[in-house]
Amino acid sequence: MSRNPIYIKLINSKRWKLLRVDKLKANPICEVCEAKGMSTLATEVHHRTPVESVPHEMGMKNLMFDFNNLQSVCHACHAEIHRCAFSHSKESIQANNKRATERFEDKYLKHINVI
Ligand SMILES: [Zn+2]
Ligand SMILES: [Zn+2]
Numbered sequence: 674m675s676r677n678p679i680y681i682k683l684i685n686s687k688r689w690k691l692l693r694v695d696k697l698k699a700n701p702i703c704e705v706c707e708a709k710g711m712s713t714l715a716t717e718v719h720h721r722t723p724v725e726s727v728p729h730e731m732g733m734k735n736l737m738f739d740f741n742n743l744q745s746v747c748h749a750c751h752a753e754i755h756r757c758a759f760s761h762s763k764e765s766i767q768a769n770n771k772r773a774t775e776r777f778e779d780k781y782l783k784h785i786n787v788i
Contacts, residue, residue, distance in 0.1 A: 696740065715745035
């Protein structure tokens, strides 16, 4: 969590609390899970463009309260978004490929055993 005093002021404002509730009412399902065909209840709201990506209070306010900058997410997806800020890094692509290969080998080997 950010220690930027402007960010803290904005995230604790009544305006944000109301907007957050509005967003979760408008999109009650986690948008990340939904894209993968799953329905998970969203409990958190993520800013697509980080509020702190701009240096001035005015710009931060705009990002904080821009409805189009918001994304309804479940806790797991929200943690994942922030953990994998570089989600398309080589490492994560390689990890995904490795998992896919393992699944394939698993199926293939089971098939051989049956024969
Ligand atoms: Zn999710
Ligand atoms: Zn977030």
